[in-house]
Amino acid sequence: MKVRGLTKRYGDVQAVGGIDLDIDAGEVFAILGPNGAGKSTTVEILEGYRRRDAGEVSVLGTDPGRPTREWRSRVGIVLQSTGDAGEMTVRETVRHFAGYYPRAQDPDEVIERVGLAEKAGRRVGELSGGQRRRVDVALGVIGSPELLFLDEPTTGFDPEARRRFWELIQGLAHEGTTIVLTTHYLDEVEALADRVAVIARGRIVAEGEPSTLGGRATAQATVRWAGGSVETGTPTRTVMELTRRFDGEIPELTVTRPSLEDVYLGLIGS
Numbered sequence: 001m002k003v004r005g006l007t008k009r010y011g012d013v014q015a016v017g018g019i020d021l022d023i024d025a026g027e028v029f030a031i032l033g034p035n036g037a038g039k040s041t042t043v044e045i046l047e048g049y050r051r052r053d054a055g056e057v058s059v060l061g062t063d064p065g066r067p068t069r070e071w072r073s074r075v076g077i078v079l080q081s082t083g084d085a086g087e088m089t090v091r092e093t094v095r096h097f098a099g100y101y102p103r104a105q106d107p108d109e110v111i112e113r114v115g116l117a118e119k120a121g122r123r124v125g126e127l128s129g130g131q132r133r134r135v136d137v138a139l140g141v142i143g144s145p146e147l148l149f150l151d152e153p154t155t156g157f158d159p160e161a162r163r164r165f166w167e168l169i170q171g172l173a174h175e176g177t178t179i180v181l182t183t184h185y186l187d188e189v190e191a192l193a194d195r196v197a198v199i200a201r202g203r204i205v206a207e208g209e210p211s212t213l214g215g216r217a218t219a220q221a222t223v224r225w226a227g228g229s230v231e232t233g234t235p236t237r238t239v240m241e242l243t244r245r246f247d248g249e250i251p252e253l254t255v256t257r258p259s260l261e262d263v264y265l266g267l268i269g270s
């Protein structure tokens, strides 16, 4: 996927102010940013559901501004808002959507993978919010997409459901599906993403691997022990000195670098 100079304005709001992106096939790419940063606008343009004002965009070799039916069948989408809570059961809903795709997966397998096997016979309208979200995810992957967009996919999930969902995504990534994910959960980015872009006020303010974003890996480390702490660029040396001082085990020793959250909050200017 290749994006150059993407812009979008709503009246006098510049929602997206010139974004460049390159996302490789098979990558899990996360887009992070505060509310109103322009993530959904960007993703909806890439999905072919919103018109851009300017810029060049190529998604699976096609301009999403002129989507074809064939192209749509290769792209899976899980939108932010939950769809209608219908009268159909989970199994009926997933089967129904499977019918739209030339390479649909087995509906019961997909229901199992999103952890809804026990609810397959229930009407979607009777499910909890988090369970309905899993139906959304099932509908996003049922067509065996080459590229899957997930807009805040785990909002409302309980911790166990999130873990299960992460495994599902890791499995899809392992099978070669390209995944573009927006989220507000930094642990989700660390667990899933190969690369992450941070968007603030319609622009990319940082991009890279979660472990090295914003110079995280080489930032000053904090060494703490019972009785003191120090910020240092050479934590190994500090620990060696402390080992000598304590003649062995250093009480309550920790060595930490800035978390992804620390780096992220710094980047968006909080």
Ligand SMILES: Nc1ncnc2c1ncn2[C@@H]1O[C@H](COP(=O)(O)OP(=O)(O)OP(=O)(O)O)[C@@H](O)[C@H]1O
Binding pocket: 010, 013, 014, 015, 033, 034, 035, 036, 037, 038, 039, 040, 041, 042
């Ligand atoms: N249809 C619209 N009409 C007018 N303004 C809009 C529209 N959609 C979005 N905006 C504005 O564009 C800006 C970017 O919104 P967008 O939804 O892309 O942000 P976001 O990063 O996805 O936020 P969130 O994390 O809250 O989902 C915001 O200022 C928003 O108010």
